[in-house]
Amino acid sequence: MAKVAFLGLGVMGGPMAGHLAKKGHEVTVYNRTTAKAEAWVKANGGVAAATPREAAAGQEIVFACVGNDDDLRGVTLGQDGAFAGMEKGSVFVDHTTASAEAARELAQAASELGLGFIDAPVSGGQAGAENAALTVMCGGDEATYSTVEPAILSFAKASRLMGPAGSGQLTKMVNQICIAGIVQGLSEAIHFAKRAELDVDAVLDVISKGAAGSWQMENRGRTMNAEKFDFGFAVDWMRKDLGILLLEARRNGAKLPVTALVDQFYADVQAMGGNRWDTSSLIARLET
Structure with missing residues (x-):
């Protein structure tokens, strides 16, 4: 079992840090909102630290799951950043969905300090x-x-090394491209089935067994039909991710016309007040 720190205790980071504690790792946590860190310690044990640097001191692995590139730089760099507190040979593991550019930048900064990233x-x-x-x-x-x-x-149920620094972030971009297209297609399919006066649940049940089947259909199809969007991955987060990958596409010359269009559809959902709705809420702009 390792001595670890976890920076960022949101809807993803909090449970992830909790599983580390359940597995017997010695966990120190940091969160920008101190009350959230104290509540985590009360529920899971461990220790709360006042700064990323204090949380990282003496740890073998420092995990982070924060909001974006700027948040990530905020918890790693500077006088109170985690890198300042980490010992040579320790490793920083970043679970934030951020840019590949930020990953490469921080990997280089870590390397210069004798840290892994x-x-x-x-x-x-x-x-x-x-x-x-x-x-x-x-x-x-x-x-x-x-x-x-x-x-x-x-x-995690699965983890894989995809290549040098930045490759994890690039792979996550591929993941989000796939999701954007699939959710839009599923939204249009359900919308069409409704207008055709079909039994939507029956349609989803039968087509999910064939080539049209997907994780999104199995886990979100019926809730999309019922217009329930109060769970899962928020539209604001998806737009942040799509913004990162569309910028990367401009850098590498990839052509992503469907993804760019779906990004604008998510902007429509935000304009409807759906910032915190699940990404499956794409169907709402068709049903309005």
């Missing part, structure tokens, strides 16, 4: 975090990854 965005949403069923896509060197994989598997 793994970018490790996750897929599976809040339910995956709560049920220790996340999929983790990692970037970094193989030797560093091998030292942290057992701890990652405390809250």
Whole structure:
């Protein structure tokens, strides 16, 4: 069992850190809102620290799951950042969905300090975090990854090294491209079935057994039909992720016309007040 820190105790980070504690790791936590860190300690044990630097001091692995590139730089760099408190040979594992550029920048900064760095965005949403069923896509060197994989598997059902620094973030971008297209297609399909006066649940049941089947259909199809969007991955988060990957596409020359269009559809959902609705709420703009 390892001595670890976890920075960021939101809907993803809180359960992930909890699974580390349940597996017997010695966990120190930091959260920007101190009350949330204190509540986590009360529920899970461990220790709360006042700054990322204090949380990282003496730890073998420091995990983070924060909001965006700026948040990530905020908890890693500077006088109170985690890098300032980490000992040589320890490893920083970042589960934030951030840019590949930020991952490479921080990997270089860590290397100059004698630290390891793994970018490790996750897929599976809040339910995956709560049920220790996340999929983790990692970037970094193989030797560093091998030292942290057992701890990652405390809250993941699968983890894989995809290549050098930034490769985890690039793989997560591929994941989000797929989801954007699938959810839009499913939204249009359900909308069409309603207008055709079909039994939508029956339609989903039969077509899910064939080539049209997907995770989104199995887990979100019926709730989309019922216009229930109060769970899962929020529209605001999806737009943040799509913004990152569309910027990367402009850099590498990838053509993503459908993804760019779906990003604008999510903007429509935000304009409807659906910022915190689940991403399956794309159907709402068709039903309005």
